[in-house]
Amino acid sequence: MNDMQMIKEIEKIKKEKNIKIFAHNYQNLEVQRVADYLGDSFYLSKLAGEVDCDEIIFCGVRFMAETAKIMCSDKKVVLPVEDAECPMAHMVKPQEVLAFKKEHPEFKVVSYVNTTTELKAVSDVCVTSSIAEIVINNMDAQNILFIPDMNLADYVSKRVKGKNIISWNGYCPVxxxxxxxxxxxxxxxxxxxxxxxxxxxxxxxxxxxxxxxxxxxxxxxxxxxxxxxxxxxxxxxxxxxxxxxxxxxxxxxLSPSLICYNMKKTTLRDVYNAVTGKGGLVIELDKELAENAKRSLDEMVRLAC
Ligand code: 13P
Ligand code: SF4
The missing domain is CATH 3.40.50.10800 (NadA-like)
Structure with a gap:
């Protein structure tokens, strides 16, 4: 099957199964072209909780598909490539966050959306790069532990006044x-x-x-x-x-190093396999874990508005 035939089939199956395709701005062009929604992390996370469909094919990395699943637990969410992972999402362990919280109960934990579901579940609020500043400004807390991205934390702490923001030492390898x-x-x-x-x-x-x-x-x-x-x-x-x-x-x-190989793993064929049900990872999350993670995402949406 050539690309044109595959695109035609994807469009047909999307209608039959009431599927919507979400794609992050970093996806390959052929994937962006078959997407119903294209955007940044905040837009896509929020949209997952609002969109009317039975199934979401999330073309991005795993934490994004998991975030979509948390926001709409009644829908089927599929990540077309099983090992499309964001390394930064794993740069801190939930046990480390829990140990920090125990030692410093006066701190609130703000997690970048580029984290695992387990990390979101032990956080107080989530942020994305587009709304981190406004969310932290709107928080009652004075003392904040920002996980895991030290660069985003540094950027936000320069712009938010009157808060004590300390950060984990994670980073985006790209x-x-x-x-x-x-x-x-x-x-x-x-x-x-x-x-x-x-x-x-x-x-x-x-x-x-x-x-x-x-x-x-x-x-x-x-x-x-x-x-x-x-x-x-x-x-x-x-x-x-x-x-x-x-x-x-x-x-x-700006730099030839600005290629995220995990984001680039998803091809048109992977999207086709996902819509036909022949491939991809169907996101399944433990109910209690997902409910705890949703609290920090709901708090993000509340404080961002
Ligand atoms: P955005 O929130 O800007 O879409 O970024 C997500 C990301 O993974 C950046 O590397
Ligand atoms: Fe993760 Fe960096 Fe890729 Fe974004 S660009 S998904 S932060 S590795």
Whole structure:
């Protein structure tokens, strides 16, 4: 079966089975094209609890599919590639968080959505990169342990006043590799371009950027800016939407290291196998664990609005 036939079949089966395909902004172009919804972590997590369908095929990494399942336990949720994992989601263990809480009961635990369900279940509130600042600002707590991303924690703690934020030492292996020297070199080559970066990058990189934001915030910023071109400091998958939405502008990837191999594992064939029920991982979560994790996600949605 060629790609065109596969796309046709996917569209047909989607209607028959009342399936919606969710894709994160980092997915391969052919996957983005068959998606019903494309966006950043916050948009997709919130949408999972609101969308009207029987089944969600979540094209992303495992924590994203699990988050969708937590938000809509009555629906079937499938991750097309079983081992599409975000390494950062495992950089802290639930037992470590519980031990910290026991020793420091005055701290609230804020977990980045890039965490396992087990970690969300021992957290007080979840955040995504797009709403971390507003959620933490709206929390009553003064003392916060932010898990696991030290770069996002550092970025947020500079913007939120009057809170004591300490962080775990996790990081995104993709964004953490970027260096400020790469910005200097790119600015020299592409003068007049604006540098847009994700807050998972190091402080030295964020300090040299014109704009810091989530994947969707970067896409939105580029749409509204008058700059002739942009140097993009997040995963290469966002370039598809950037180019499609603003074809007259130019885009350059800040660093060749900005490829998330886990996000790139999902192919059109995997999506086809998932919709036909021949492949992928059907997300199953322990009921009590999922209910505990949902509390921190519900709190995120409440505090973000
Ligand atoms: P967004 O929340 O910006 O979509 O980012 C998710 C992610 O995994 C970034 O590496
Ligand atoms: Fe995880 Fe980084 Fe990939 Fe995002 S880009 S899914 S944080 S490894």
């Amino acid at each position: 964004h953490d590799k970027v260096r400020k020297d790469e910005i200097f070199a790119m600015r020299k080559e592409y003068s007049g371009y604006e540098v847009l970066v994700h807050p998972e990058c190091r402080r030295e990189v964020l300090q040299e950027a014109d704009f810091v934001g989530s994947t969707s915030a970067i896409i939105n910023y580029a749409k509204n800016s008058a700059a002739p071109g942009f140097i993009i400091g997040t995963e290469t998958g966002v370039l598809h939407t950037l180019k499609a939405e603003n074809p007259k502008k130019e885009y350059e990837l």
